Amino acid sequence: MAIKKKSGSKASSNGNRTVNKAHTNGNRNSSLRQYEIPDYRLEHPNFSVHQVRKGDEMRYEVTGDLDTPVPPIRDSKYLDKKQCIEIYRYMLLNRRMETALENLYKQGKVVGGVYFGLGQEACSCASAYALDKDDWFAPMIRNQGSLLVRGFRASDTMMQYMAKAGSPTKGRDGTSHFGDIEKRNMVSPISMLGDLIPVMSGVALGARLQGRDVAVLTYIGDGGQSTGVTYEGINFAAVQNLGLVLIVESNEWAYSTPSEMQFKCTDLAERAIGYGIPGVIVDGTDACQVYDATREAVERAHRGEGATMIEAKMMRMKGHAIHDAATYVPKPLFDFWKRRDPIARFENYLVRETKWLSAKENADLIAEVEKIIEAEREIAVNSPMPTPESALGGVYCEDGCHAIKPKYGMPKVRKGSGGFKETEAAVHLK
Amino acid sequence: MAIKKKSGSKASSNGNRTVNKAHTNGNRNSSLRQYEIPDYRLEHPNFSVHQVRKGDEMRYEVTGDLDTPVPPIRDSKYLDKKQCIEIYRYMLLNRRMETALENLYKQGKVVGGVYFGLGQEACSCASAYALDKDDWFAPMIRNQGSLLVRGFRASDTMMQYMAKAGSPTKGRDGTSHFGDIEKRNMVSPISMLGDLIPVMSGVALGARLQGRDVAVLTYIGDGGQSTGVTYEGINFAAVQNLGLVLIVESNEWAYSTPSEMQFKCTDLAERAIGYGIPGVIVDGTDACQVYDATREAVERAHRGEGATMIEAKMMRMKGHAIHDAATYVPKPLFDFWKRRDPIARFENYLVRETKWLSAKENADLIAEVEKIIEAEREIAVNSPMPTPESALGGVYCEDGCHAIKPKYGMPKVRKGSGGFKETEAAVHLK
Amino acid sequence: MAQLTYLEAIRQGIWEEMERDPTVFCLGEDIGIYGGAFKVTDGFIGRFGAERVIDTPIAESAIVGAAFGASLTGMRPVAEFQFMDFIPCAMNQISNMVAKTHYLWGAPAPLVLRGPSGGYVHGGPFHSQNPEMWFVHNPGLKVICPATPYDAKGLIKAAIRDNNPCIFFEHKYLYRRIKGEVPSEDYVVPIGKANIVREGSNLSIITYAAMVHSALEAAEVLKNDGIDVEILDLRTVSPLDREAIAATVRKTNKVIILHEHSRTGGLAGEIAAMINEEAFDSLDGPIVRITGLDSAVPFSPPQEEFFLPKVSEIVNEARKLKAY
Amino acid sequence: MAQLTYLEAIRQGIWEEMERDPTVFCLGEDIGIYGGAFKVTDGFIGRFGAERVIDTPIAESAIVGAAFGASLTGMRPVAEFQFMDFIPCAMNQISNMVAKTHYLWGAPAPLVLRGPSGGYVHGGPFHSQNPEMWFVHNPGLKVICPATPYDAKGLIKAAIRDNNPCIFFEHKYLYRRIKGEVPSEDYVVPIGKANIVREGSNLSIITYAAMVHSALEAAEVLKNDGIDVEILDLRTVSPLDREAIAATVRKTNKVIILHEHSRTGGLAGEIAAMINEEAFDSLDGPIVRITGLDSAVPFSPPQEEFFLPKVSEIVNEARKLKAY
Numbered sequence A, B: 001m002a003i004k005k006k007s008g009s010k011a012s013s014n015g016n017r018t019v020n021k022a023h024t025n026g027n028r029n030s031s032l033r034q035y036e037i038p039d040y041r042l043e044h045p046n047f048s049v050h051q052v053r054k055g056d057e058m059r060y061e062v063t064g065d066l067d068t069p070v071p072p073i074r075d076s077k078y079l080d081k082k083q084c085i086e087i088y089r090y091m092l093l094n095r096r097m098e099t100a101l102e103n104l105y106k107q108g109k110v111v112g113g114v115y116f117g118l119g120q121e122a123c124s125c126a127s128a129y130a131l132d133k134d135d136w137f138a139p140m141i142r143n144q145g146s147l148l149v150r151g152f153r154a155s156d157t158m159m160q161y162m163a164k165a166g167s168p169t170k171g172r173d174g175t176s177h178f179g180d181i182e183k184r185n186m187v188s189p190i191s192m193l194g195d196l197i198p199v200m201s202g203v204a205l206g207a208r209l210q211g212r213d214v215a216v217l218t219y220i221g222d223g224g225q226s227t228g229v230t231y232e233g234i235n236f237a238a239v240q241n242l243g244l245v246l247i248v249e250s251n252e253w254a255y256s257t258p259s260e261m262q263f264k265c266t267d268l269a270e271r272a273i274g275y276g277i278p279g280v281i282v283d284g285t286d287a288c289q290v291y292d293a294t295r296e297a298v299e300r301a302h303r304g305e306g307a308t309m310i311e312a313k314m315m316r317m318k319g320h321a322i323h324d325a326a327t328y329v330p331k332p333l334f335d336f337w338k339r340r341d342p343i344a345r346f347e348n349y350l351v352r353e354t355k356w357l358s359a360k361e362n363a364d365l366i367a368e369v370e371k372i373i374e375a376e377r378e379i380a381v382n383s384p385m386p387t388p389e390s391a392l393g394g395v396y397c398e399d400g401c402h403a404i405k406p407k408y409g410m411p412k413v414r415k416g417s418g419g420f421k422e423t424e425a426a427v428h429l430k
Numbered sequence C, D: 001m002a003q004l005t006y007l008e009a010i011r012q013g014i015w016e017e018m019e020r021d022p023t024v025f026c027l028g029e030d031i032g033i034y035g036g037a038f039k040v041t042d043g044f045i046g047r048f049g050a051e052r053v054i055d056t057p058i059a060e061s062a063i064v065g066a067a068f069g070a071s072l073t074g075m076r077p078v079a080e081f082q083f084m085d086f087i088p089c090a091m092n093q094i095s096n097m098v099a100k101t102h103y104l105w106g107a108p109a110p111l112v113l114r115g116p117s118g119g120y121v122h123g124g125p126f127h128s129q130n131p132e133m134w135f136v137h138n139p140g141l142k143v144i145c146p147a148t149p150y151d152a153k154g155l156i157k158a159a160i161r162d163n164n165p166c167i168f169f170e171h172k173y174l175y176r177r178i179k180g181e182v183p184s185e186d187y188v189v190p191i192g193k194a195n196i197v198r199e200g201s202n203l204s205i206i207t208y209a210a211m212v213h214s215a216l217e218a219a220e221v222l223k224n225d226g227i228d229v230e231i232l233d234l235r236t237v238s239p240l241d242r243e244a245i246a247a248t249v250r251k252t253n254k255v256i257i258l259h260e261h262s263r264t265g266g267l268a269g270e271i272a273a274m275i276n277e278e279a280f281d282s283l284d285g286p287i288v289r290i291t292g293l294d295s296a297v298p299f300s301p302p303q304e305e306f307f308l309p310k311v312s313e314i315v316n317e318a319r320k321l322k323a324y
């Protein structure tokens, strides 16, 4: 196995490679380094959040340009009309499902809380849409739309929230905490943020050992990315050249903490530089940008060129979960992003810009989505609660419970000729 | 508390701030970003290490320019003659102490192994020398020289290795695993790599709450920096603007693993970019460069401007520890760095370049160092072993064991006027 | 005396220590303007400022490490885990850095790690855990699990004043469900001392945290059967109050150990071994364990209920043991 | 049958599994060209290539996470911890990700985490630990601690073939100090089954790993006193072999539990509780614990010796218990 050259230019290209790095003795200009961080956005919001004192209390305040015009959707390099409409439909389903969940909550049918991806539907749906069937993904809490794109039903998620026997985890876990390694290649998230990233890298490693370069897509928030394990995972994928596609959901807030208090660089995509992988920025409210960047990353992965970090800039348009009214968020920030609602923008693009959807077709689509969600809701509501005893069993994988075999075929082994020899070398502690 | 602006240029200056970041709609050139990473080196070694197959075995091989001339020492911007000689003396003590340890090991007087900083004396000694008395530091395993600079005796370290009753930890721990929060402001390392970094950030936080901006110096290897906690710690210092001075000891190897397999960026200093703190590169075999960069970072810390990452490029000139003959290291790599021995280079600088030391003075200094170490060795050897019962006690800090008080004076509190009110807000889980 | 919730008692305890001692400060995720996921530090930032009520990045090892570092300078940090389920994210920092410091190199680390733990609120597998045993089996730490508002306030104050690293498990089921009398004068509850919360003569239930309330409920039922139950609330699970444990066993000769976390490797084992050592001859029946199941805590209410110890289970086991 | 060291037996076991099953691969720090800090994978990279013998960055959470991810694709990763002392660096990954997977969402995770543990080699506080109890108290994991070359080889092979996450603690004191007969034919030792390594009638010592050898030594001494000791080697500490534990207690009626790690919260407690449940009436004396002290493992040889269980201590305690 050859390892990359330490000096000299990097081979792969669509990311932040050092463009120009002149080293001249003693010349202070030599210290300038240039990196490419493609930025697909058509606007660059310019404001920031601060803690300020107001009498006895501290509050968050936003300062900057909050009245800038809403940019157009960026035409996709790849998506055709049909695909755009399909993504749009998933985004509608995503939002409508979450509205249904909110209602179920109000009716007392949900156990625990509800998490929303409001304002982030483009990011969830268009990214998942960029995967091929054999690729893998793992959602975070705001990616309930990704689940729909990957073929789960709205009722799956609804039953998870209602802790029903029919839920994918049979009541044992809630929210989007479920997985499917057989058909949909989804790894279940856990609550602890960041741990999925090395795991997904490991999925790509396993597939590669079986002869397949798959893309493994997962997400991390602007808050969750502060965990150390996030970077252990990115680095592992980087040195092993694994097809990790990491979408950083830069949505201004981590629970009540603004991203200004989470990190000090300007854009999280800049962190890709230190890992020697491409970093890309997109407008997370623009489905076409999200798709294009993800698709390019997925293709890199399929070519065996390794990991990509995509920072999607957007806003969490509700509180952390349903209990949280997000009163700490300065209202102008909501207003700014409300004008950039990903569904409204995409609808405008399809109905008014491209005219790929007539008003009638659009209305029909919305009605169809309503109907689907209503039907899914019925299924979910009618699923029974699990029995108490169903808490038992399954701690271990017992005999006959699973037949384990390599997903993409038996690894081809290239064995060296060396046989087994006893070892006698010096060791660490005797 | 005001939080940094999200957009716009950064305030602090001697580091990797974005120099030029033009965002222009749709223009692909807009994706180029320039950062300043000062590089003090007078040469830029250009080679890399690979895994290659040799018959039944795999080996490491180095390819590149290994015959380049040894550069001169870079004149310090700050150090005068006396200070240079003092650092040189510490470097001699450092090396001589480690030779003594090697001999003690051969005589069977050491418990466990011995770790060496051979080839890294300039990095350890000159960096610690850049601290002020009230600053804090924590060594890693190769920084036995730093301990000497900060006023510990060679016998302290020797007794640690021999597990003597007189050792700073009274036999309970070995190597440079000891600390002193009273006089020398040193935090004891633990074996697990990276955990010290948030800890040192916390020391700076504690001091700042007491009204003092201190510098907190610690080290991490090119291997150890792969741990997630390293970056949790750097990020914590970055967002809190704490005076962390992190020296990344980029010495080509982590135990048997070349840095090519540890990370994929070109220089670890590039990781500073993603944390919004200055990253600097120095030749770790040049005491003047190490001093200057560290001093500048220490002064930034004292000014309350926050953390700095300094990557010191050098080579671990022995195995991981005494048991390890480092046969995996390609010999040309040792040869290259042997010509860059930090002590030989500094001796040359002092005796031949600057003529700050006559041959006679140099010989006297070396002889004095020999004598000191010999005397220290005697002290260490003559210290008794601890009693078995001395394993007992001290698990808890009992009453009367320590009087805890703020190191830099009682924090001045600025209290708001708000009194205690009962809370009734919505909560996460009821 | 005021009637306070368990949560208010903890809030007051930390608040008072911050008023009293300028070296006390708080750090954690969302503890500032938001006041914490459970509002334990609600209003603190307004009173004490952003310097002493620090909203951190999401990085538990950094939070613990920074708290530890600050403690070395003579500060008394109080670090919040948003949920104690996340404590393994800082495991090495706690186990190898914080806990071993005083034994190895003699530096005291007066810090508190606190946060919500426990089930009965349908929090699911990642928001219901009781990971205290890992820290009981980790010399150098004090581990505190209060059951009442009075103890919670007195123990959080004691923990903040203690010169050792303390881990303070707040039971989230109790936060707003129970109220109790809490004096307005300054007081502490000593760490390491258990408390007889109900005297009895027929059998002892040794327990702590939310389970104290289940035991009390069960005792009322059992009274009607003529079974007179003594309940020992451990309050601190490390170091354990050996004398109090031995004394109640010597008195009643029969013992149930009740805890919420999984059985295997749980606290009941340690206590069983202690009882064997201290009061083997006093035992008139096998030591009975009532505990959570050996699995993750399932989410769905019927499953969670099945997983967790129930009052009915305590009643049944007590009847059996009485009859032994 | 060949006489192999404990270390060679483990090497052979992993090697044979890699020869047999292309889905088995190794990852860890310095395991490739160097062959691992203790040379367990020495020569592997030459035979199996860098693809299947992966030198990783120093990042324990990434190692465990990657192993887990690969296992989800049907691979059988064997991940090395350079020292088991570093396992808390991956605690969350192990406890909340790996261990809970099958229970929560039904995916099997056939992976092995292995590495050197234990004291008696003057490794100091960070290279001598026995952190197995954390994982015993963590449903969903199998925890294996072999004492002999035969068992080590048979158990590592069983662990690799098992469909569950297994943590395999190798005792570094035993690595090169003991040799034993190991058949050259393929065999496995079943996980979860304890083994009577010495039959006896007067009292039982329940133990595992390096302590088995101390117990055997003590038994020889005690024989001269006319005390006939039975020794049960647990081999697997999770799941525990309840039947074997109960059976030996029922046979000898007196029991010593011996382990190397710290006492409080240690395995002896769990076993004491089990014995109380399974064989309370069979006990003719208190259950005796012989364990490491409740502190970090000190570095200096006299201190480490004092900290760790000693043969003389076993002999003394056995005499006292016999006389009880």
Ligand SMILES: Cc1ncc(C[n+]2csc(CCOP(=O)(O)OP(=O)(O)O)c2C)c(N)n1
Residues within 6 Å of the ligand: A142, A191, A192, A193, A220, A221, A222, A223, A224, A225, A227, A249, A251, A253, A254, A255, A316, A320, C029, C058, C059, C060, C082, C086, C089
């Ligand atoms: C390791 C860890 N620490 C703390 C938490 C608690 N927590 C859950 S979500 C959250 C905020 C996450 O913010 P972000 O990553 O930005 O995601 P967003 O909610 O904005 O999508 C926190 C602190 C957690 N889940 N995991």
Ligand SMILES: Cc1ncc(C[n+]2csc(CCOP(=O)(O)OP(=O)(O)O)c2C)c(N)n1
Residues within 6 Å of the ligand: B142, B191, B192, B193, B220, B221, B222, B223, B224, B225, B227, B249, B251, B253, B254, B255, B316, B320, D029, D058, D059, D060, D082, D086, D089
């Ligand atoms: C978290 C952790 N994992 C593994 C180890 C084992 N270990 C000790 S030193 C070392 C190599 C360190 O290399 P590097 O950081 O480059 O420092 P160097 O020895 O080169 O100075 C390893 C793997 C450790 N100490 N801590």
Ligand SMILES: [Mg+2]
Residues within 6 Å of the ligand: A221, A222, A223, A249, A250, A251, A252, A253, A254, A255, A316
């Ligand atoms: Mg966010």
Ligand SMILES: [Mg+2]
Residues within 6 Å of the ligand: B221, B222, B223, B249, B250, B251, B252, B253, B254, B255, B316
């Ligand atoms: Mg190194």
